[in-house]
Amino acid sequence: MGAGSRLVRALIGERIDLPEEMVRRYPDLAQAKYRRGGLPVRIGGWSVGTSTAAAITLWRTVFVAPTTVLDAELLLHELRHVHQFLEHRAFPVSYLWQSIRYGYTRNAYEVDARRYSASRLGTGDKDL
Numbered sequence: 001m002g003a004g005s006r007l008v009r010a011l012i013g014e015r016i017d018l019p020e021e022m023v024r025r026y027p028d029l030a031q032a033k034y035r036r037g038g039l040p041v042r043i044g045g046w047s048v049g050t051s052t053a054a055a056i057t058l059w060r061t062v063f064v065a066p067t068t069v070l071d072a073e074l075l076l077h078e079l080r081h082v083h084q085f086l087e088h089r090a091f092p093v094s095y096l097w098q099s100i101r102y103g104y105t106r107n108a109y110e111v112d113a114r115r116y117s118a119s120r121l122g123t124g125d126k127d128l
Contacts (some may be wrong), residue, residue, distance in 0.1 A: 013038030015061055022072055026120065029075055032082045033061045041065045057081035075119050080116035084109055 013035035040063040044053030049063055054068045055078050062078040064070065085091050091109075098107040105111075 009037065011039050013041075016064070016070075018056045018070060018075070022075070026072055026076060028120075029072075029079055031060075032057075032079055034075075034101065035061060035063050037066045038063050057085065059085045073121055074115040076120045080113040083116075084112070102109070 014037060016034045016036045018034060018037055034055045040056045040058055041053050044056035044063075053065060055062055055074055056065070057078045060082055062075065062082070068074070084095075088094060095109050097108065098122055102108070
């Protein structure tokens with residue numbers, strides 16, 4: 001692998017496919033693109049005081065940290081962020097404002113994503 005491709009991988013990660021069984025069970029997961037690694041998960045982690053975020057979504061792409069297990073709950077949560085990006089042009093700015101004003105866990109977009117994931121998994125909205 002050349003220096004150029006290592007740099008690209010460090011910046012945007014590597015394209016990954018989800019396990020077939022997971023996509024069969026949750027076909028809506030196919031609405032997004034998935035990448036492992038890259039700068040977005042590092043920056044996302046730094047913003048909450050860790051070295052990396054488990055995952056972060058930018059428009060239609062979900063970036064998953066190198067050590068994160070591909071889990072339906074997490075991926076459905078991130079898929080809801082894909083929907084939010086597509087529904088609201090100002091989503092990135094609004095998301096940041098919500099995080100500054102209410103904190104990460106009380107951010108309305110995060111609450112919505114947790115509820116979406118829980119409803120798709122059939123676990124209700126306990127602990128939200």
